Amino acid sequence: MSSPQIHEDVGAYALGVLGAADTFRFEEHLAGCTPCRRLLTEFGGVTALLAAYAADGALPAGPVSPEVLHRMLGAVAKRRRRGHTLRIALVAAAGVLVVGGIGVALEPAAPRWQVASHAPGVTASLVTAPKEWGTDVELGLAGAAPVSCTLVAVGRDGSEQTVATWADRGGQPVRMRGAAALAQDAIARFEVRAADGARLATITAR
16 A cells, blocks of 8 residues: 555656655656556646746746644645635645745736637636747636646647646636646747636636
8 A cells, every 4th residue: 555655746746846755756656656656647737837937037046844844744735635726725825935926917918818719717817928938828717627637838830738637616706827848929829728627717918
C-alpha cells in the first residue's frame, strides 16, 4: 500500500522540486496510481502559470525549502479532504511559490475578446496580456454544471495548448488565471471544454 506521503508528493513532482531519489520513487508509484496521474494532469495549468511568472522574474530568488513545501502540500491535502475544490487546492499550491501573481486582474489589452457561443446558462469573459514568452490569460466563467473544465488556446495554425484545468463548483462564478506559450496575435480563439469534450464557451477576438 502506498503511503500518504507518496500521494502528497504529486505536487512537488509537478513543480520539479523533488530530489533524484524521491523522483524515482514517485515515478514508480505513479505508474500504478490512477488518482495521482489524474492529479498530475490537473497540475498542468499551475505549472504553466509558474513558468510564466518565472519568466517575468516574479519567483523568489532562492529555492523553496522542502520543509515549507511539504507543509504546504499537507495543508492542501487536508483542504481537499474537507471538501474544497481542486481549483482552490491548486491555487493554494501555486501561491506558496509565486510572489504577487495569483488573483491580480490583468489589464485588458488588444485584442479584446468576445463570447462567440456558449452552452445554455453559461457566461464567460476573458482578457489577455502579451508577454515575451507568450500570453497571460484570465478567464471568468459562471453557470457551468459541476464538471472538470479545461481552457484551451487554439492557434491560427490549428495547434492547441491547455491554459488551465480546474473542477467547476457548479454554477458558481470562477476566475481562473493561466498562460499559453502562443503569442497573443497567433491565437484564433479560446475554448472552455468539459471533460467529455463538450464546448461550454468559445471566445474569439473582436
